[in-house]
Amino acid sequence: MPLLKLTIDNIxxxxxxxxxxxxxxxxxxxxxxxxxxxxYSKLEGxxxxxxxxxxxxxxxxxxxxxxxxxxxxxxRTLVQDGMVVQNxxxxxxxxxxxxxxxxxxxxxxxxxxVCDQAGECHLQDLxxxxxxxxxxxxxARRTFAPIDIGDLIKLNMNRCILCYRCVMVADQITDxxxxxxxxxxxxxxxxxxxxxxxDNDFSGNMIDVCPVGALTDKxxxxxxRVWFTRPFDAHRECAKCCGKTVLWMKGEExxxxxxxxxxxxxxxxxxxxxxxxxxxQPKDWTIEGPRKIERHSVISQNHYExxxxxxxxxxxxx
Amino acid sequence: xxxxxxxxNIDVPGLASFEVYKQLGGYSAVEKALKNLSPDQVTGEVTKxxxxxxxxAGFPTGMKWGFIDKKSNNPRYFVCNFDESEPGTFKxxxxxxxxxxxxxxxxxLGAYALGARTSFIYIRGELFxxxxxxxxxxxxxxxxxxxxxxxxxxxxxLDLYCQPGAGAYICGEETALLxxxxxxxxxxRIKPPFPAVVGxxxxxxxxxxxxTIAAIPWIINNGYEAYSSIGIGNSKGTKLxxxxxxxxxPGVYEIELGLPVQEFIYSDxxxxxxxxxxxxxxxxxxxxxxxxxxxxxxxxxxxxEPRLMSYESLSEGGFQSGSMLGSGGFIVMDHTxxxxxxLLTFARFYHHxxxxxxxxxxxxxxxxxxxxxxxxxxxxxxxxxxLLVNISKHIEGNTICxxxxxxxWPVASAIRxxxxxxxxxxxxxxxxx
Numbered sequence: 233m234p235l236l237k238l239t240i241d242n243i244x245x246x247x248x249x250x251x252x253x254x255x256x257x258x259x260x261x262x263x264x265x266x267x268x269x270x271x272y273s274k275l276e277g278x279x280x281x282x283x284x285x286x287x288x289x290x291x292x293x294x295x296x297x298x299x300x301x302x303x304x305x306x307x308r309t310l311v312q313d314g315m316v317v318q319n320x321x322x323x324x325x326x327x328x329x330x331x332x333x334x335x336x337x338x339x340x341x342x343x344x345x346v347c348d349q350a351g352e353c354h355l356q357d358l359x360x361x362x363x364x365x366x367x368x369x370x371x372a373r374r375t376f377a378p379i380d381i382g383d384l385i386k387l388n389m390n391r392c393i394l395c396y397r398c399v400m401v402a403d404q405i406t407d408x409x410x411x412x413x414x415x416x417x418x419x420x421x422x423x424x425x426x427x428x429x430x431d432n433d434f435s436g437n438m439i440d441v442c443p444v445g446a447l448t449d450k451x452x453x454x455x456x457r458v459w460f461t462r463p464f465d466a467h468r469e470c471a472k473c474c475g476k477t478v479l480w481m482k483g484e485e486x487x488x489x490x491x492x493x494x495x496x497x498x499x500x501x502x503x504x505x506x507x508x509x510x511x512x513q514p515k516d517w518t519i520e521g522p523r524k525i526e527r528h529s530v531i532s533q534n535h536y537e538x539x540x541x542x543x544x545x546x547x548x549x550x
Numbered sequence: 551x552x553x554x555x556x557x558x559n560i561d562v563p564g565l566a567s568f569e570v571y572k573q574l575g576g577y578s579a580v581e582k583a584l585k586n587l588s589p590d591q592v593t594g595e596v597t598k599x600x601x602x603x604x605x606x607a608g609f610p611t612g613m614k615w616g617f618i619d620k621k622s623n624n625p626r627y628f629v630c631n632f633d634e635s636e637p638g639t640f641k642x643x644x645x646x647x648x649x650x651x652x653x654x655x656x657x658x659l660g661a662y663a664l665g666a667r668t669s670f671i672y673i674r675g676e677l678f679x680x681x682x683x684x685x686x687x688x689x690x691x692x693x694x695x696x697x698x699x700x701x702x703x704x705x706x707x708l709d710l711y712c713q714p715g716a717g718a719y720i721c722g723e724e725t726a727l728l729x730x731x732x733x734x735x736x737x738x739r740i741k742p743p744f745p746a747v748v749g750x751x752x753x754x755x756x757x758x759x760x761x762t763i764a765a766i767p768w769i770i771n772n773g774y775e776a777y778s779s780i781g782i783g784n785s786k787g788t789k790l791x792x793x794x795x796x797x798x799x800p801g802v803y804e805i806e807l808g809l810p811v812q813e814f815i816y817s818d819x820x821x822x823x824x825x826x827x828x829x830x831x832x833x834x835x836x837x838x839x840x841x842x843x844x845x846x847x848x849x850x851x852x853x854x855e856p857r858l859m860s861y862e863s864l865s866e867g868g869f870q871s872g873s874m875l876g877s878g879g880f881i882v883m884d885h886t887x888x889x890x891x892x893l894l895t896f897a898r899f900y901h902h903x904x905x906x907x908x909x910x911x912x913x914x915x916x917x918x919x920x921x922x923x924x925x926x927x928x929x930x931x932x933x934x935x936x937l938l939v940n941i942s943k944h945i946e947g948n949t950i951c952x953x954x955x956x957x958x959w960p961v962a963s964a965i966r967x968x969x970x971x972x973x974x975x976x977x978x979x980x981x982x983x
Contacts (some may be wrong), residue, residue: 279740280740280908280950281907281908281909281950282908282909283908283909283910283948283949284909286948302947302948303947303948305740308740328944328948331910331940331944331948332909332910332944332948334944335909335910335912335913335914335917335944336909336913338913338916338917339913339916368937369917371917371920371921393909394906394907394909394912396907412735413735413906415906416718416720416903416904416905416906417901417902417903417904417905417906417912417915417916418901418904418906418912418913418915418916419906420905420906420912
């Protein structure tokens with residue numbers, strides 16, 4: 233199959249047939265990558281819902297050079313040969329992204345100071361980049377009481393942006409799904425039917441895929457702000473999963489265990505609940521070394537690192 | 551008298567029974583098609599008749615049938631969209647309740663043309679009594695050899711089922727309808743792929759509105775030329791209009807497309823004028839989703855031409871000064887109506903019916919309702935009016951399915967044409983009506 237050519241923000245890239253605009257942008261990397269609140273490359277059928285990744289297609293293809301009439305969801309639109317995409321260079325896209333951010337925050341409690349997700353929250357990042365400085369609304373927000381779905385996961389529905397990722401994890405990674413979306417519109421909620429408990433070996437991954445603080449780890453609840461913990465890559469022999477994790481430590485104590493996330497905040501591999509919740513002693517793990525964290529992240533705050541020798545040399549050249 | 555195609559015998563007692571329908575010449579189109587016409591010929595007749603989708607979008611029916619994936623080895627499905635739930639629209643119920651065999655006959659013809667062996671009528675759950683009528687009619691059709699194996703000895707077999715929904719407006723969107731029919735949560739699918747390629751159970755599927763399907767038997771019986779000679783421009787045939795609101799004679803009327811709006815509202819054959827001799831204020835011409843028009847713009851276009859009941863004439867002027875024919879839910883308001891209150895009712899409906907899948911519609915519909923409620927109850931500010939315009943602009947076109955547009959258009963158009971009334975609410979800090 234010949235490769236397809238497209239340009240995103242005037243940067244040319246070649247991708248294989250069947251690639252989405254989002255993944256083509258990720259191939260380029262950097263600022264041209266649209267934000268994604270619901271798309272998750274490891275979950276089949278995800279994306280298309282949050283509308284933060286909408287981009288403008290100013291030329292459909294070489295064959296049909298008309299622009300697409302509406303903004304399209306880059307995570308679900310396939311690349312055509314000769315497509316011209318505008319992301320950050322289109323004022324229309326930026327304006328809409330600002331509006332979508334406003335919509336997502338409309339019913340969000342903004343309780344970051346007491347939310348365990350703060351510091352690694354995608355909605356925080358999105359509103360930092362695209363949010364308004366002032367609020368347009370003084371409407372009452374929808375509220376739900378936080379509930380326990382099983383022993384290990386806390387559901388705080390007020391924070392949920394209904395990305396459906398946790399539903400897809402339950403469908404695709406675990407052997408049965410006992411939770412889902414109930415109701416519709418802005419009164420719909422993620423819940424289990426009649427206080428059913430989410431209880432299976434891979435349910436903990438729902439915490440990792442949640443872009444906000446709606447699903448949090450009960451074993452880590454209120455223990456520490458994430459940026460006061462130090463992440464280490466570690467592994468153990470595990471019969472159920474790959475056993476490759478990140479340990480979030482304070483001194484010698486392991487406060488929580490998560491899967492390893494790439495720069496888009498997506499898990500590299502899903503891990504089992506034993507690795508995540510049971511083995512919390514340093515002796516259970518082979519520690520590989522400090523986890524590289526994106527420098528822009530809040531978590532890298534106060535973690536000064538010596539720059540690599542190569543990077544130093546680059547600096548000198550500049 | 552205008553030509554009657556769908557409501558020709560609607561007043562005949564017992565029309566819902568097989569015997570009466572058959573006596574009046576029913577099922578002759580099925581006989582004609584299965585014995586003398588190939589499936590492609592049936593499609594050809596429908597294409598050439600110029601019949602357009604009556605559910606609201608007005609897409610040419612024959613063309614929609616032509617998109618079905620012929621290369622696929624999967625079975626094909628023909629589905630009838632009976633999830634009529636748009637406020638102001640009650641035309642499909644009229645057919646289903648009084649003339650169910652007409653719908654069944656149309657279903658057989660459509661399924662035959664598309665090569666489907668199984669067909670579904672997806673009916674709105676609230677219309678349970680209509681479901682009972684249709685199920686009885688289906689049973690009669692089976693008994694008389696019109697449905698089932700080897701219909702009328704032609705070798706063609708078809709099974710027809712009627713499935714009720716659970717009462718969601720969103721399931722009138724065709725992909726949400728298919729999801730619901732499959733037994734899932736009725737969330738619209740992200741397109742492409744379109745149902746003609748990946749539809750019900752992943753197979754090629756065509757979904758048509760009740761009224762569209764009900765027009766097919768007449769086209770087969772009388773030929774496409776007879777049908778396309780009715781109407782005006784690209785709006786061929788007749789259309790059911792469910793007229794309601796402040797008129798003297800609310801009800802379901804069959805009109806030839808191209809009828810002047812003036813005549814429709816004021817003639818005794820149709821709406822019979824405004825109640826109590828009141829003054830016409832505004833009309834929502836095609837169900838709650840379409841833009842509202844003030845009296846001067848619904849009766850005449852900006853160029854001074856009389857406005858006609860047709861797809862083209864009603865949309866003339868775009869969204870600045872036009873509207874849409876939509877599903878034919880004709881809501882008339884006289885000068886005693888508060889536009890803000892009316893809009894609040896619509897906004898509440900869309901807030902309630904948004905599926906909640908994509909964020910602009912989920913959050914925006916609720917937000918608009920809250921702001922409108924504030925303005926109507928006398929607590930609004932001038933800033934709120936601009937905010938409403940902004941929100942509707944940010945919902946429109948950014949959603950997965952057209953429900954977002956349907957929620958945004960009424961708000962945008964009401965403020966465009968009746969801004970002074972919104973401002974009056976704010977100035978008086980109460981509803982002036």
